[in-house]
Amino acid sequence: MSHVYITHSTLDLDDxxxxxxxxxxxxxxxxxAPDDDNDRDRNNRDIDDAFAxxxxxxxxxxxxxxVRQDIERAKARxxxxxxxxxxxxxxxxxFKQEVQPHLRLSSTTPDGLNQxxxxxxxxxxxxxxxxxxxxxxxxxxxxxxxxxxxGAWHAMAGGRxxxxxxxxxxxxxxxxxEMDVADESAAADKSVIxxxxxxxxxxxxxxxxxxxxxxxxxxxFAPVARDYLVHDIMAEGNSPPGRFDIISGQFEISKYAFATxxxxxxxxxxxxxRQVDFYRSEYDLIVFDTNPNATFLTRCALEAADRVLxxxxxxxxxxxxxxxxxxxxxxxxxxxxRPALSVLFNAVSRSEQSTFxxxxxxxxxxxxxxxxxxxxxxxxxxxxxxxxxxxxxxEGQPAWKQLVIHSGRGGGLKQIRESLxxxxxxxKELCDETH
Ligand SMILES: Nc1ncnc2c1ncn2[C@@H]1O[C@H](COP(=O)(O)OP(=O)(O)OP(=O)(O)O)[C@@H](O)[C@H]1O
Ligand SMILES: [Mg+2]
Numbered sequence: 001m002s003h004v005y006i007t008h009s010t011l012d013l014d015d016x017x018x019x020x021x022x023x024x025x026x027x028x029x030x031x032x033a034p035d036d037d038n039d040r041d042r043n044n045r046d047i048d049d050a051f052a053x054x055x056x057x058x059x060x061x062x063x064x065x066x067v068r069q070d071i072e073r074a075k076a077r078x079x080x081x082x083x084x085x086x087x088x089x090x091x092x093x094x095f096k097q098e099v100q101p102h103l104r105l106s107s108t109t110p111d112g113l114n115q116x117x118x119x120x121x122x123x124x125x126x127x128x129x130x131x132x133x134x135x136x137x138x139x140x141x142x143x144x145x146x147x148x149x150x151g152a153w154h155a156m157a158g159g160r161x162x163x164x165x166x167x168x169x170x171x172x173x174x175x176x177x178e179m180d181v182a183d184e185s186a187a188a189d190k191s192v193i194x195x196x197x198x199x200x201x202x203x204x205x206x207x208x209x210x211x212x213x214x215x216x217x218x219x220x221f222a223p224v225a226r227d228y229l230v231h232d233i234m235a236e237g238n239s240p241p242g243r244f245d246i247i248s249g250q251f252e253i254s255k256y257a258f259a260t261x262x263x264x265x266x267x268x269x270x271x272x273x274r275q276v277d278f279y280r281s282e283y284d285l286i287v288f289d290t291n292p293n294a295t296f297l298t299r300c301a302l303e304a305a306d307r308v309l310x311x312x313x314x315x316x317x318x319x320x321x322x323x324x325x326x327x328x329x330x331x332x333x334x335x336x337x338r339p340a341l342s343v344l345f346n347a348v349s350r351s352e353q354s355t356f357x358x359x360x361x362x363x364x365x366x367x368x369x370x371x372x373x374x375x376x377x378x379x380x381x382x383x384x385x386x387x388x389x390x391x392x393x394x395e396g397q398p399a400w401k402q403l404v405i406h407s408g409r410g411g412g413l414k415q416i417r418e419s420l421x422x423x424x425x426x427x428k429e430l431c432d433e434t435h
Contacts, residue, residue, distance in 0.1 A: 002282050003029035004120050005050035005079075007070035009060035010035070015086045015107070016056065022117050028124055038066040047073045049225060051282055052123040054116070055083040055099055062089045071098055078159040078242030078284070080123055084116050127280040129431045131287050132305035132339065136328070137321025138292035141311040141346035143171045144388050146289035149309075149344075151244070151403035152420035153428060159284035160243040162230065164276075165192055166297050170249030172289040175390070176233055176399040177248070185231070186210065186250035193253055194229060195275040196268050196300075197221075201228055210252035216264040221271070223278040237398035240406060243283075256296040269300050276304045285431075292321075294328055302329065305339045307431060311346040311382070314356040319365060319373075326371045340434060343373060344423065345381035347388075357381065380422040387416045 004023065008016045016032065023030045031046045033039070043066070047053065053074045061067045074081060075098060083099045085106035091099070105116050133146045146163060154161050165172040173182045185191050189199035189208050197209035198221035209217055230245040259265055280286060288301045302308070310325055312318035322343055329338055345357055359365060363374040382388070387404050394401075401407040405417055 002049060002051040002124075003031045003046075004052050004054055004082075004124070005047050005070070005074075006030060006032040006054045006056065007061070007067045007074075008032060008056040009058055009064045009067060011060045012056050012058050012086060015058070018113070019054070019056070019084070019116070022113055023120065026117055026121055028117075028120055033066065033070075038069070040069065043070055044073050047079065048077055049227070050074075050079060051126075052080045052082055052120065054120065055081055057083050057085040057089050057091075057095070057099060057103065058087045059089045062092055062095050068094060076241045082116065082119055082123070084112070124281065127277070128283050128285050129307065129435050130276065130280065130305045131285070131307045131309050131427075131431070132290055132301040133287060133309050133311065134290045134298070134301065134325060135310045135312060135318065135321045136292060136294055136298075136324040137312070137318050140313050140318050140321065141382070141388075142292070143167070143175065143289050144390075145309065145311045145344065145346065145382070146172050146287055147175045147402065148388060148404050148420055149382070149423050149427070150285070150287050152405045152417070153285065153424035154242055154244050155240060155403075155405045156421055156424055157284075157428060158242045160282070161245070162226075162279060162283045162286045163244075163246040164195070164286065164288045165246065165249030166253070166288045166301055167249060167291040168251050168254040168297075169291065170251070171390075173246060173248040174392070176246060176393060176402050177231065178393055178395070182248050182250070185248050186252070190229060191248045191250045193250060194224070195247065195272050196253065196256070197271065209255075210250065213252075213255045213258070216256075216259055216261055216268060218264050218267040223275050226279060226282055231399075233399045235399075237400070239398060239400050244400065244403075245283075249289075253297060259296075265296060269296070269303070272300045273304055294324070298328070299332065302333050302339060303337065306434070307340045307342060309427065310341065310343045312343055313347055314345060314354045314360075319360075319369060322373065323369045323371075326369065330371075340430075341371075341376050342378055342427065342430060343376045344378045347384040348381045349384060378423060378426050380419065380426050382423060383416065383419055385412055385416045386410070387413055 081102045083103040106112050133142045189201050193209050194201045197217045198206055198219045199209055200206050201224050202221040233244045290301050310322050312322050366372050387408050
């Protein structure tokens with residue numbers, strides 16, 4: 001389980017211990033640098049695995065090189081900061097910029113320590129939104145939207161986003177990594193199958209669930225620390241700050257579509273839901289890219305998600321896909337657990353709004369869709385653009401350069417980035433309202 005990281009000056013030991021005790025009383029795991037030496041590798045590792053960082057703000061911590069480097073690392077990884085002032089420290093430029101905007105709590109305010117514990121507890125228990133990008137129609141831009149809209153969300157809002165490739169075609173993984181990288185990862189079970197069944201990630205001498213198509217393992221297993229499972233898309237090169245991770249996909253999760261043991265499938269679905277729930281405390285958003293046909297994987301995605309984003313083209317085939325999707329939602333998922341549905345027009349012509357789009361927006365298709373499609377439509381739409389056409393990853397180029405929001409060349413790039421950001425913002429506001 002993840003922990004809160006406390007960055008402190010070694011001269012503030014009394015306050016550190018008091019804080020440690022208070023966290024322990026609430027069973028919040030804590031890590032901090034135990035001594036004077038600035039062991040960057042160890043600190044960085046502990047910071048990367050934390051769910052938040054408490055900054056003990058004091059006259060000495062403001063001047064500490066270790067504290068400054070800890071805060072820089074937290075910023076680079078999109079970790080929330082919870083500063084706590086323990087004396088009359090005078091902020092320098094760095095603290096004024098990075099820490100002061102978050103500073104609300106101090107040991108001199110009555111109940112300051114309790115408030116700090118409460119805020120930390122809230123961050124510890126926080127469950128981020130989960131969005132399933134889905135349409136029961138193929139080729140409408142699910143994978144493109146999963147990468148590019150959420151890449152723009154991340155560029156705008158920062159923080160930590162986890163993509164999960166739930167499509168056995170694993171095109172989302174191949175957007176960022178070459179096929180052999182994805183397959184090598186899957187060969188070690190560092191891939192999506194480890195959310196469903198116990199694998200070699202969980203127990204060294206376990207058999208790989210990918211090797212046994214006819215066996216379903218219902219053995220329970222504990223979630224692994226995320227670094228064993230995810231690929232850090234922002235890892236290489238001079239990447240933007242924050243985390244943008246992916247659990248890579250593989251063909252072998254098709255096995256569940258052929259399985260006939262419903263009791264075992266039910267258990268495996270529960271494993272999946274529990275794993276996703278665990279990682280929800282460690283990210284600010286989780287996104288699933290999904291397969292276009294209704295399968296066991298569809299059910300898993302719908303039960304774990306609190307919102308479905310359905311990209312559609314401006315044509316009747318896509319409309320039919322969305323209609324079926326809504327029908328699956330209504331008939332298969334009980335009302336209290338049913339995710340909200342948002343529909344996004346994708347690949348629309350930039351020059352003028354099509355009649356189809358205009359009709360959809362004014363409710364003409366609500367009857368055909370058998371649900372209020374016009375209400376579910378996002379106001380913003382994603383234009384057709386050459387910048388969104390699939391480009392395989394280039395050898396030697398960092399994975400994050402596949403994101404249009406960070407990389408690209410040629411006319412129309414500015415407009416497409418604006419569209420991606422507008423959609424991300426609209427979606428984020430919807431999530432903030434309902435979450
Ligand atoms: N807005 C767009 N402008 C231009 N090309 C696009 C756009 N959206 C998607 N595409 C292209 O359309 C094709 C299909 O897109 P994508 O793979 O994202 O669809 P999908 O719904 O994930 O497909 P599948 O159902 O097979 O998973 C890809 O070649 C993609 O690059
Ligand atoms: Mg796809």
